[in-house]
Amino acid sequence: MPTSTRRTTWCAHGSRARSEPTRETLLNPTAFPRQDARTLSDDGDELHFCSTCAFSDACLSQGMDKSALMELHVLVEHVGPIRAGEHVFREGDDFDAIAAVRAGTVKTYVVDRDGREHVLGFHLPGEVIGLNAIDTDHYPCNAVALDTVMLCRFSFPQMELLATRVPGLQRQLFRLMSRDIGRASQLAGDFTADQRLAAFLIGFSRRLAARGFSPHRFQLTMARTDIANYLRLAPETVSRVLKRFQVEGWVTVERRELQLLVPDALEALAAPVLRA
Amino acid sequence: MPTSTRRTTWCAHGSRARSEPTRETLLNPTAFPRQDARTLSDDGDELHFCSTCAFSDACLSQGMDKSALMELHVLVEHVGPIRAGEHVFREGDDFDAIAAVRAGTVKTYVVDRDGREHVLGFHLPGEVIGLNAIDTDHYPCNAVALDTVMLCRFSFPQMELLATRVPGLQRQLFRLMSRDIGRASQLAGDFTADQRLAAFLIGFSRRLAARGFSPHRFQLTMARTDIANYLRLAPETVSRVLKRFQVEGWVTVERRELQLLVPDALEALAAPVLRA
């Protein structure tokens, strides 16, 4: 019943923000101690937010003043941990918030009426989910945690309001959405299985690198089936192509542990997809 | 040279705005006379803009006050006519404006390094182009007129600025971009040629209907090759499937003139694609 109105399952089974701000705290942002920790796993409880956060660019580089920064900070609601298999939201839920992934991987997907699952995307730390729900006021897809996930939740009505006062935030939202448009269309092309998988691996590697993780050795947090449903291939094809890459000596694959030995070869394959 | 910085070709061969506002006019929005004409081919020289415009919803329904409406109106620069085959912008051009199609059809596409053309979308009257350029500050694709095109051009920096003062406009921009994300991902699925073409025809029909045109009988403004490159099919396949639809008695096709006889049959086929 996709048309029914129903409450979001946000944080349905996860614990709430580890230190839920009291109303007094909300009105007194200075209560948050300033820290300079910039580790990948920081919990965001400082003015500069999580260093991995998609909004940190907006905050730090766009000349956002301190008061605006604090206002954004007050909006944040820490959600999690959400365990693997638990849903962040489901298709048809009322849209009321977007979220930045703080840790873990979120998969967004839809199920068509034939029961086939279509994976829309995998969202890594620092990336934002929920932007495609703005148009219809309902989430048009499901979002599920692939491993243990921590989120920064932002009420969208409040975010919208703040964006009118903070041009840097508005601009960052525009950029994020614009980026999603491009990313969504890049896999729409008719590419071979090899090209698709190479593009997936290179894209994954680049996104990890952008957040400070190793681009050469990383873990695939999703099942082969998920990759297949994302790339519009059969799971068997994913398996076969990965094998072929391994035989070529371009990668090593051990369960979900992946190592890129010859990134250039994959880049060459992926070129038409990534820079189509 | 996709990395080179180069001026946009906006209105490269078309005539400029028919009544370019003077600086005084810009500062005196009341100089624009109010009109109530709401025809599909109105030229937008009134407060309510073209009735087909994607922003008219934002203006009229979101409670935008009169002064804000006038400010938006002042931003509009009428561009055209642009003749078939002329480009609105090209990949790599500096991004400085978005545009609403006022009349005609615009095709956006990219050419990969193998020389193959990938059509990203067809943009009908009332729809907006250029939103996917915000992220990189350069247009990531080409935009070409398929027939005689008229545009409403909006300087994006000015639009952004105005959006901070007019929440309704900001919201409309968010909605438009959110919609594009969804639309871009819906053809990413692995569907049969029949499903893709049915979805294309139904989608085209619906979009025309939304702007007041006949949903049952319309003209395909693009070549079979364009449709094929959009749906990731071979032109021959498009031809064959269209033929099959015609044999089934679902449509009549005469060159680019198309008539939907049994929309339900096509809807059924397209269902997995449109509401995947």
Next chain:
DNA sequence: CGAACACTTGACAGCCCTCAACGTGAGTGG
């Protein structure tokens, strides 16, 4: 230890792309 699940590997078939040739309509110039 057994069951469920994820993943791999193999055989086969089907959809659609490729290649090729032909038909058609619009525009041009004689």
Next chain:
DNA sequence: CCACTCACGTTGAGGGCTGTCAAGTGTTCG
């Protein structure tokens, strides 16, 4: 009015990529 050109579209034959089906292996978890 007609011949010509050219782009666009159609139709046919053949082959390749990848999906489907099936069986087997390895891993996790109860």
